[in-house]
Structures are given as structure tokens and as C-alpha cells.
Amino acid sequence: MQRRAAAVYFVLFAVVSAGAYAYVGMAEQPQVDLTGERYSEGDTLTVGDRTYTVASIGDESGELTWTDPAATYTVALEHNSTVSWQIVSWDGQRVERVTLANGSTVEFSGREHRVLLNASADPPTLRLEAVDNRSINTTFERGETLTFEREGQFVPDGTITEIATSEATVSWGSSYLVTIPNETDPATASLVQQQNVTRLLLTDDAVEDSLGTAPDGTQYVQYRNGTQQPLAAYLPDPEVKSLAEGETLQYESNETTVGNITRSAVPLNWTAPRTISVGLSEGQSVDLDAESYFVHFPDSTTVQLAPNTTETRDAYQEAQERIDSHEERKAGLWGVVILSGFAAVLLLGMAYIPSKD
Structure with missing residues (x-):
């Protein structure tokens, strides 16, 4: 009788567990x-005058981007800071250049190399290939530096500024010291060339490559004919670029306007396109060109933008409450499945425990 009763209860609990499990699987x-x-x-979507692109979508977040065609950029040249010739430029600036024709030869790393240009590569490249051994070669890209000698002209640390099909341009210049007058309301500033003494000596065949120092500490240039000249007298007058409010100056290839100069910095302003990101979060609002939208992610690959109205928010809240209630019932049914299954197995096991009689 004990085993029969256990079998009946086992079937009962098994049916309850199976029914609960089936309901869990069927409930939407x-x-x-x-x-x-x-x-x-x-x-893409257009709101007002802006066109937004859906840049990314995750489980409950995403991102839109749009381009401002005339965004304002500002950079400050601080007093007593230095700026490279590659960053700032103007008409007539002292920048030296040499051109290397495709197929020409230069002295590089102690041996003759041929210049091979590939303007169609991405990015374009300049390759120096040893004339006597083609397996010895070095490849450069625009913006990289190299040291070479061509037709008796020594070029230390020249920067590749252009690579075309027929020729490449190698340039070199100086850094500039930003100086602002010590005035209450300065209206001008200056960029003062910083002399590269090492480069001047290396590129001047008439002098030694290093300076001498007199007993009193004065540095001097040593000419190869045995004469000497104080360094201060040897150096050319530095280039000075004056800056005034409202003038233009090239900064990283952007035409900028000098803003309100202060005692601490020279502001440079310009306009250019800028990509702006807009974050999206589940159940939150987002403003797109002064219009408000409510954000919902139906799945991990889709975002829905609904009007951000009271009706939308109420409908979303009601749906979330139904979802929460569904999850609670689902969790309860899983509890029934587990407990019923455990009880069925336990009763069946206990029914077959040997009696002491």
C-alpha cells in the first residue's frame, strides 16, 4: 500500500511539474x-535641418551621429610655449624644401639608394632601395622623417610633406617661441624662430659639426680653415612672425583667425565640420534638433523613437508592469516545476526504503 500511494503521489507531482513546465514554455x-x-x-533620419545616422545599437543603448558643417574650433598658443613649423604656417615662412624625383638616387645610411614612389598606395609611400642590393630597402610614409644627402646637400631629419607620382617633397623648418608683451591688455603677439644650431652646423660645409667653448664659457663656431666666430655672431637673425587680433594664420592646415589676445595665450579660431554623437538609452528621452523623442529598443538590432508624450510614457510604464508581472509568474512556475519534481523523486525514493520489519 505504501508503494502504491507513493506511486500515485509521484504521478501527481510529475503531472504538476510537467504542466508548470509546459506553461512556462508556452507563455509569451x-x-x-x-x-x-x-x-x-x-x-538615417531627418529631424528639422539635421540628418542623423544610427551609428550603433546595443541591448539597451545606442548612438546617433550628425555633422555640424560649421562648428567652431579654438586652440590657444600659450605664452612661452613652442610650436612647430608643421603646425603653424604663413606666406613667406622660412621652410626649406627639396624635391626627390621618382627614380633618382640619394646617399642614405652610407650607400647609394634609388627613390621609388608609390602615390597610389594608401597611404602613399616613398621607398629607398639600395642600388647595389635591392633587398636592402626602407619605406617611408608622408609625415615621417629621414636623413640623406643629395648632390652634396645634406638633409638631416627632413620631413616628407608630399608624395606624388613623379616626385616627393622633403621639408624642414624651425620651432617658434610664442611671446606676448607684458601688458594689461595686449593686442599683439609674436612667433620667434628658435635656431636649430645642430642643423645649421651639419648643413654648413664651411664649419665643423660641433661647437667650441671658450674659457669664459662663450660658445663659438669652428671654421674648417682654422678661424673661429662667436655663436651669437654666426647665427642668422631669427624669423619673427607678428600676430594681431583679427589676422589669419594657418594652423594644422586650417585657416584660423587670431582672437582676443591675453597675457597668457593667443587664441586661434576657425570653423570646420564636426561629427557630434547623441547617446540613446532604453526608456529615456532624447532631444533631436529641439524635438523630444522617447527611446525604446525592441531588440538588440533595432531602436524605436516615439514622440515623447504623456501617452507614450504611460504606455511604456504599463507595458513594463505587465512584463514584470509576467516575469514574477514565470519565476513562480519555475519554483513549482523544481519543487514538484523534487517531491516526486523524494516520495518515490522513500517508498522503496527497506522496512525494518
Whole structure:
């Protein structure tokens, strides 16, 4: 009788467990049903005068981007800081250049090399290939530096500024010291060339490559004919670029305008396109060109933008409450499945425990 009763209860609990499990599998989770357009990654939408691109979509977050065609940029040249000739430029600036024709030869790393240009590569390249051994070669890209000698002209640490099909341009210049007058309201500033003594000596065949120092500490240039000249007298007058408010100056290839000069810095302003990102979060609002939208992610690949109204927020909240209630019932049913299954197995096991009689 004991085993029969256990078998009956085993079947009962098994049926309850199976029924609960079946209901868990069949029950559909409520969905958030909002009125609004749906977008996938890469789609675009236009709001007002702006066109947004769906840049990324995750589980409950994403990002839109749009381009401001005339964004304002500002950079400050601080007093007593230095700036490279590659950063600032103007008409008539002292920048030396040499051109290397495709197929020409230069002295590089102690041996003759041929110049081979590949303007169609991305990025374009300049390759120096040893004339006597083609397996010895070095490849450079625009913006990189190299030291070589061509037709008796020594070029230390020249920067490759252009690579075309027929020729490449190698340039070199100086850094400039930003100086601002010690005045209450300065209206001008200056960029003063900083002399590269090492380069001047290396590129002047008439002098030794290093300076001498007199007993009193004065540095001097040693000419190869045995004469000497104080360094201060040897150096050329530095280039000085005056800056005034409202003038233009090239900064990283952008035409900038000198702003309100202060005792601490020279501001440079310019306009250029800028990509602006807009973050999206589940259940939050987002403003797109002064229009407000409510954000919902139906799945990990889709975002929905609904009008940010009271009706939308109420509908979203009600849907979330239904989803929470569904999850609670689902969790309870899983509890029934587990407990019923455990009880069935336990009763069946206890029924077959040997009796002491």
C-alpha cells in the first residue's frame, strides 16, 4: 500500500511539474507597443535641418551621429610655449624644401639608394632601395622623417610633406617661441624662430659639426680653415612672425583667425565640420534638433523613437508592469516545476526504503 500511494503521489507531482513546465514554455512575454519609427544600424533620419545616422545599437543603448558643417574650433598658443613649423604656417615662412624625383638616387645610411614612389598606395609611400642590393630597402610614409644627402646637400631629419607620382617633397623648418608683451591688455603677439644650431652646423660645409667653448664659457663656431666666430655672431637673425587680433594664420592646415589676445595665450579660431554623437538609452528621452523623442529598443538590432508624450510614457510604464508581472509568474512556475519534481523523486525514493520489519 505504501508503494502504491507513493506511486500515485509521484504521478501527481510529475503531472504538476510537467504542466508548470509546459506553461512556462508556452507563455509569451508581453511586448512594449509604442507608436514610432524603428531604425537599424546605418539607417538615417531627418529631424528639422539635421540628418542623423544610427551609428550603433546595443541591448539597451545606442548612438546617433550628425555633422555640424560649421562648428567652431579654438586652440590657444600659450605664452612661452613652442610650436612647430608643421603646425603653424604663413606666406613667406622660412621652410626649406627639396624635391626627390621618382627614380633618382640619394646617399642614405652610407650607400647609394634609388627613390621609388608609390602615390597610389594608401597611404602613399616613398621607398629607398639600395642600388647595389635591392633587398636592402626602407619605406617611408608622408609625415615621417629621414636623413640623406643629395648632390652634396645634406638633409638631416627632413620631413616628407608630399608624395606624388613623379616626385616627393622633403621639408624642414624651425620651432617658434610664442611671446606676448607684458601688458594689461595686449593686442599683439609674436612667433620667434628658435635656431636649430645642430642643423645649421651639419648643413654648413664651411664649419665643423660641433661647437667650441671658450674659457669664459662663450660658445663659438669652428671654421674648417682654422678661424673661429662667436655663436651669437654666426647665427642668422631669427624669423619673427607678428600676430594681431583679427589676422589669419594657418594652423594644422586650417585657416584660423587670431582672437582676443591675453597675457597668457593667443587664441586661434576657425570653423570646420564636426561629427557630434547623441547617446540613446532604453526608456529615456532624447532631444533631436529641439524635438523630444522617447527611446525604446525592441531588440538588440533595432531602436524605436516615439514622440515623447504623456501617452507614450504611460504606455511604456504599463507595458513594463505587465512584463514584470509576467516575469514574477514565470519565476513562480519555475519554483513549482523544481519543487514538484523534487517531491516526486523524494516520495518515490522513500517508498522503496527497506522496512525494518
